[in-house]
Amino acid sequence: MSSINLQTVRIGFLGAGSIVEAMLAGIVKNRLLLPEQVLITNRCNQDRLQWLSEQFGVSACSNKHTLISQSDILILAMKPKDAAEACQSLRGLVRKEQLIISVIAGVSTDCLGEWLDIDCPIVRTMPNTSSAIGLSATGMAANRFVTKEQLQLATLLFEAIGSVYTVAEEELDIITGLSGSGPAYIYYLVEAMEGAGEKAGLSREMARKLTVQTLLGAAQMLLHTTDEPALLRKKVTSPGGTTQAGLEVLESFRFQQAITSAVLRAAERARELGAQYQ
Ligand SMILES: NC(=O)C1=CN([C@@H]2O[C@H](COP(=O)(O)OP(=O)(O)OC[C@H]3O[C@@H](n4cnc5c(N)ncnc54)[C@H](O)[C@@H]3O)[C@@H](O)[C@H]2O)C=CC1
Ligand SMILES: O=C(O)[C@@H]1CCC=N1
Numbered sequence: 001m002s003s004i005n006l007q008t009v010r011i012g013f014l015g016a017g018s019i020v021e022a023m024l025a026g027i028v029k030n031r032l033l034l035p036e037q038v039l040i041t042n043r044c045n046q047d048r049l050q051w052l053s054e055q056f057g058v059s060a061c062s063n064k065h066t067l068i069s070q071s072d073i074l075i076l077a078m079k080p081k082d083a084a085e086a087c088q089s090l091r092g093l094v095r096k097e098q099l100i101i102s103v104i105a106g107v108s109t110d111c112l113g114e115w116l117d118i119d120c121p122i123v124r125t126m127p128n129t130s131s132a133i134g135l136s137a138t139g140m141a142a143n144r145f146v147t148k149e150q151l152q153l154a155t156l157l158f159e160a161i162g163s164v165y166t167v168a169e170e171e172l173d174i175i176t177g178l179s180g181s182g183p184a185y186i187y188y189l190v191e192a193m194e195g196a197g198e199k200a201g202l203s204r205e206m207a208r209k210l211t212v213q214t215l216l217g218a219a220q221m222l223l224h225t226t227d228e229p230a231l232l233r234k235k236v237t238s239p240g241g242t243t244q245a246g247l248e249v250l251e252s253f254r255f256q257q258a259i260t261s262a263v264l265r266a267a268e269r270a271r272e273l274g275a276q277y278q
Pocket of ligand 2: 176181
């Protein structure tokens, strides 16, 4: 594996759904790998494979055996409920020198290793769909068989689609609740803000533009100043003004509690999924 580098590595995706589409878009756009270095397969949807292949130039592979024998890195990207069966069907095909990377929520590296029935290097990750534009926040943890070089390679791969944080494996469930599921919370907020603008008479287009620019500006402020979010919030809030009136409504609906509970519940769900399909 030490001789494998980004110029020569071949990566096989087992699973070709939403997260793989986002990752392919990021990887191909970023030119990290040539499309010829990427193979994809799924359970049975040929149309989907063909579409991804046309979209990104990667090779669709309906034969799992071919994909496994030709790949240096295998990316497991099926739903947690399908993971046991998928891994068990790979028994005897996966080679010890192959690096396994999982993006599956909740499922531990120990569990994957048992299903695969081999002591192989496994990197468990939690990216998000902003991978498509190179802005994922990805948590990553490695099992004891992963070498320094393999971890570096996995890090380089995910850095091409965003920021990477190497963490203790136990932290991946809360990372799943926070940044794996996180884009959905933000989109939900955008739906509500844009809907409010529209309800009060703005065109949908104008409401969308104002909402997105506001979000972008706030995110950039958080990146570029050392101010805490609470201080930035206070700077917007004139006593007795409009923001205070708005925040009071959010408080009456226990906004902060709702968001905190959502993140923690999603993390708990990741743990449940891991335990449920074990
Ligand atoms: N969608 C998201 O935002 C994120 C998803 N994830 C994780 O990624 C995984 C996939 O999620 P999505 O892409 O959203 O799901 P999806 O339902 O869109 O795609 C799942 C894919 O797995 C394939 N599949 C099922 N069984 C298979 C097998 N035995 N062999 C090969 N392929 C098989 C399906 O055909 C499908 O292409 C999940 O475990 C999820 O927890 C992780 C981070 C973010
Ligand atoms: O909803 C899910 O289960 C996956 C994991 C993180 C984002 N989507």
